[in-house]
Amino acid sequence: MEVHQLRYFCAVSETGSFTRAAEREQVAQPSLSQQIMKLEEELGVRLFDRLGRTVRLTGFGQVFLPRARAILGELKAAKDEVAERQSAVAGPVSIGVIPTIAPYFLPLPLALFSRKYPQASINVAEDVTARLMDRLRAGQIDLAILAMPLRGHDLETFNLRTERLFAIMPRAHRLAKKRKIMLKELRDQPFLLLREDHCFRDTAIEVCKRARVVPKVVFESGQFSSILAMVGAGLGISIVPEMAVEQRPDCSYVAVADDRASRTIGVVTLKGRYLSRVQQAFLAHLHTFSQKDN
Amino acid sequence: MEVHQLRYFCAVSETGSFTRAAEREQVAQPSLSQQIMKLEEELGVRLFDRLGRTVRLTGFGQVFLPRARAILGELKAAKDEVAERQSAVAGPVSIGVIPTIAPYFLPLPLALFSRKYPQASINVAEDVTARLMDRLRAGQIDLAILAMPLRGHDLETFNLRTERLFAIMPRAHRLAKKRKIMLKELRDQPFLLLREDHCFRDTAIEVCKRARVVPKVVFESGQFSSILAMVGAGLGISIVPEMAVEQRPDCSYVAVADDRASRTIGVVTLKGRYLSRVQQAFLAHLHTFSQKDN
DNA sequence: GTACTTCCATAGTCAGTGCCTATTGAACTT
DNA sequence: AAGTTCAATAGGCACTGACTATGGAAGTAC
Secondary structure, three states, rough: OOOOHHHHHHHHHHHOHHHHHHOOOOOOHHHHHHHHHHHHHHHOOOOOEEEOEEEEEEEHHHHHHHHHHHHHHHHHHHHHHHHHHHOOOEEEEEEOOOOHHHHOHHHHHHHHHHOOOOOOOOEHHHHHHHHHHHHHHOOOOOOEEEEEEEOOOOOEEEEEEEEEEEEEEEEEOOOOOOOOOOOOOOOOOOOEEEOOOOOOHHHHHHHHHHOOOEEEEEEEOOOHHHHHHHHHHOOOOEEEEEEHHHOOOOEEEEOOOOOEEEEEEEEEEEOOOOOOOHHHHHHHHHHHOOOOOO | OOOHHHHHHHHHHHHHHHHHHHHOOOOOHHHHHHHHHHHHHOOOOOOOEOOOOOOOOOHHHHHHHHHHHHHHHHHHHHHHHHHHHHHHOEEEEEEEEOOOHHHHHHHHHHHHHHHHHEEEEEEEEEHHHHHHHHHHHHOOOEEEEEEEOOOOEEEEEEEEEEEEEEEEOOOOOOOOOOOOHHHHOOOOOOOEEEEEOHHHHHHHHHHHOOOOOOEEEEEOOHHHHHHHHHHHHHOOOOEEEEOOOOOOOOOEEEEEEOOEEEEEEEEEEEEOOOHHHHHHHHHHHHHHHOOOOO
């Protein structure tokens, strides 16, 4: 049973003539006759009575007609729905962001995108890198914003920006007045760091390692704001990316001057993953926020 | 958009693999891939993400899947319904019968058929020949039982039986004791006949005409039982077919011996009209009631 | 690391079939 | 009786869906 056979059948039913049906369906009359016969053969019943000049539905034809119409209607509806979803920059976009980026970077792009495409609904999942990658591969999120670089042959990435790192210390600290600092100067300082599954912890430890510094960790947290408060209270010092720098009366920030003491954030998508128009639009939107050489 | 494309699409969705889907659909894997691609092209969206080893529905695919399933289901349902109606000797049979046959001939065949096929539902329309023919040609009834012969190239007929005619007269009538009678003996008798649109009236007048008798009509009715009652009351005489003969204390019946003084009843269907299995069965059933040379 | 396996996509060929034109045959009209 | 107007039939052509063979990529086994 083929779609065009149903179309032809409905056309004959509605025009009451093979000839007129053929005209309507833009096909030669014998071709249409042939397809109707084939349909009748498959069903095992006659659908039309050919009574000389007139063609009329048989009882079976009358039973079959509404069903054929329904099927053609649903075929069209299915196609239309897909087209509808395709044409509109609307629908869901699920993104993932790590906690050390989310509150600093995301608000502005999100707000602007929502204003530009009110039909779009963006869903943000805040989680650590490892779990975000799982979700990305599982298709639960469409893209993720996290720290670069990332290993993985099944991924596609682009960088958003590279930020310098800052040492944060109590205002009264002896190094607090400097404009720049080398990490080796921080040797033996008590360190406050993020918890283990946060990638910026690794970043911080990595840059320290390059400066031959092994940080002595005295406090761990899941968010910078806790660390900032603790540093302000004089518990020790820490390292944060530029975007986490927030003026506080009890803290001072000093730029870290070491080579490669930076964090790069970027966007990652799954290679081969098909993105709808909204999803593509959001990706493009993020591109406009990338700042090369920064 | 073709039916097999929907089938393939569902197969891939359900097996999660082009290869397994191809096996299930008994088709080579490249053919299936090709059709899926074609479907995606027509819809203008990707339905699957091909992620290395795994294949997963895109958002569009998820939207399209239930619709595709529904369509395939309805396609099957449509076919099944027709098959169901075809296989079972069940459903409606609409027949027409003229009033001068209905009460005498029909009860037995109807009862036997209903007992044999309890699923069948027979609808009887009792009307005069002209209107029955209209209904037959309009497809409102499937066959008609009426007096033969019938002119019409678009008809198919077969005879059920030929009956002799009987003169009916009051028991006290001077001719009532005869075993046979010639119509010419009835000249000048007052006649009771059916109304004009009843074909047996024409039959009666026709046989009289052949005997050079012009009946003097004193009463007209739409049914034999009225005529019988009136004859019994002494109003006049009449002519009835054999099946209308019914023993009454006040009437006598005398066989009409004229050549060709008979009525033939038969069944008529529309040429080229498709009959369902019940309808065909009823027609065949009527055949078993035909009595040749009677 | 290398070979093997398992995917899906690509390339090229072939056969089935849906469509075409031309024609027939039947029924209706003039 | 000739002319129309139907649907069906006949025969030819081209599209396309299916096939086999192969390639490339990714995962698995040794």
